[in-house]
Amino acid sequence: xxxxxxxxxxxxxxxxxxxxxxxxxxxxxxxxxxxxxxxxxxxxxxxxxxxxxxxxxxxxxxxxxxxxxxxxxxxxxxxxxxxxxxxxxxxxxxxxxxxxxxxxxxxxxxxxxxxxxxxxxxxxxxxxxxxxxxxxxxxxxxxxxxxxxxxxxxxxxxxxxxxxxxxxxxxxxxxxxxxxxxxxxxxxxxxxxxxxxxxxxxxxxxxxxxxxxx
Amino acid sequence: xxxxxxxxxxxxxxxxxxxxxxxxxxxxxxxxxxxxxxxxxxxxxxxxxxxxxxxxxxxxxxxxxxxxxxxxxxxxxxxxxxxxxxxxxxxxxxxxxxxxxxxxxxxxxxxxxxxxxxxxxxxxxxxxxxxxxxxxxxxxxxxxxxxxxxxxxxxxxxxxxxxxxxxxxxxxxxxxxxxxxxxxxxxxxxxxxxxxxxxxxxxxxxxxxxxxxx
Numbered sequence: 001x002x003x004x005x006x007x008x009x010x011x012x013x014x015x016x017x018x019x020x021x022x023x024x025x026x027x028x029x030x031x032x033x034x035x036x037x038x039x040x041x042x043x044x045x046x047x048x049x050x051x052x053x054x055x056x057x058x059x060x061x062x063x064x065x066x067x068x069x070x071x072x073x074x075x076x077x078x079x080x081x082x083x084x085x086x087x088x089x090x091x092x093x094x095x096x097x098x099x100x101x102x103x104x105x106x107x108x109x110x111x112x113x114x115x116x117x118x119x120x121x122x123x124x125x126x127x128x129x130x131x132x133x134x135x136x137x138x139x140x141x142x143x144x145x146x147x148x149x150x151x152x153x154x155x156x157x158x159x160x161x162x163x164x165x166x167x168x169x170x171x172x173x174x175x176x177x178x179x180x181x182x183x184x185x186x187x188x189x190x191x192x193x194x195x196x197x198x199x200x201x202x203x204x205x206x207x208x209x210x211x212x213x214x
Numbered sequence: 215x216x217x218x219x220x221x222x223x224x225x226x227x228x229x230x231x232x233x234x235x236x237x238x239x240x241x242x243x244x245x246x247x248x249x250x251x252x253x254x255x256x257x258x259x260x261x262x263x264x265x266x267x268x269x270x271x272x273x274x275x276x277x278x279x280x281x282x283x284x285x286x287x288x289x290x291x292x293x294x295x296x297x298x299x300x301x302x303x304x305x306x307x308x309x310x311x312x313x314x315x316x317x318x319x320x321x322x323x324x325x326x327x328x329x330x331x332x333x334x335x336x337x338x339x340x341x342x343x344x345x346x347x348x349x350x351x352x353x354x355x356x357x358x359x360x361x362x363x364x365x366x367x368x369x370x371x372x373x374x375x376x377x378x379x380x381x382x383x384x385x386x387x388x389x390x391x392x393x394x395x396x397x398x399x400x401x402x403x404x405x406x407x408x409x410x411x412x413x414x415x416x417x418x419x420x421x422x423x424x425x426x427x428x
Contacts, residue, residue, distance in 0.1 A: 130397075178351050182344070197330055199296055
């Protein structure tokens with residue numbers, strides 16, 4: 001297809017597509033003349049990924065290149081590749097040359113839940129920071145809340161991981177990156193709407209025949 | 215207590231406390247002399263809230279003032295007050311003077327789930343944007359995923375709302391704002407760690423005696 005068709009199919013403008021080509025975020029098309037080129041479904045797919053990572057997830061170009069490199073060359077160890085691809089997504093750890101080798105709050109939480117504790121995982125550092133913040137604000141994580149959240153999130157994660165394509169490995173990397181970056185806002189919005197729904201029933205004088213007290 | 219003690223108890227530096235006082239984010243202490251003042255537990259509590267909203271949630275000063283005003287004067291309609299306080303938290307809707315009066319993807323999702331659809335709720339606009347992004351990226355929400363996520367998030371939300379103090383109403387506003395702003399990063403980190411845990415069992419050759427296929 002022509003670049004104009006590529007733009008129509010992806011919703012990316014032609015200047016945006018040219019920018020992606022210049023930055024190496026999109027592979028060149030097949031040359032049809034000195035100045036023309038033709039594009040295929042792999043270009044449509046790539047533009048969708050790049051658009052999602054820039055517009056929605058807000059990744060800087062360099063991080064997008066890291067992700068694309070891992071999609072194009074997933075290597076032998078898919079678990080390791082997924083970890084490196086997901087580490088390219090925000091939130092990024094604070095610049096800190098002497099990052100702690102241990103994350104006590106996250107370690108204790110994962111231990112209680114019977115989940116593996118890998119101090120080199122970016123998500124462990126994220127959890128540590130987040131648990132610190134709730135404790136500092138005087139709303140510390142309780143065991144009840146930790147267990148309830150973990151059960152629910154594990155159920156959701158089983159669906160996500162169960163639906164992950166494993167072949168080719170590049171499809172797994174794409175799925176994991178987009179599923180993480182793009183579904184996080186969905187989940188946060190749905191959580192706020194669940195709160196609204198319950199608070200409305202609790203606080204306004206509607207007929208209430210559901211169990212909204214745990 | 216003296217300002218130095220206030221700093222020690224909250225982890226906020228004295229210049230930060232003075233900045234909060236100047237900006238009206240912290241109520242003045244009780245004057246003990248022409249230049250000295252004494253502070254109490256209400257100051258500790260207020261500093262914790264302001265610190266959480268600035269440092270963790272990243273709210274601009276003006277939005278923090280909105281939240282504090284609603285904490286101090288929650289009014290008669292607590293449900294309405296909670297909605298206005300939570301609307302002060304990010305993500306903020308895109309600047310768009312002619313915002314749509316309808317959010318078709320969010321409306322369809324909420325209808326399927328039997329939840330109320332209030333097009334004036336900020337969370338509905340968030341859900342619409344997030345569902346649009348996943349569809350654009352070629353990973354559209356399925357009914358299976360929507361129902362699984364909603365069930366789990368509703369279970370988590372019941373715990374949250376069930377633990378919300380209702381008296382005084384200002385405590386409910388504080389709890390809802392901090393619980394939303396500070397627990398969202400906890401949930402996202404825990405979700406990523408659940409994915410890691412499942413992917414590790416699925417992709418590395420560990421003994422696997424759990425059901426990680428839905």
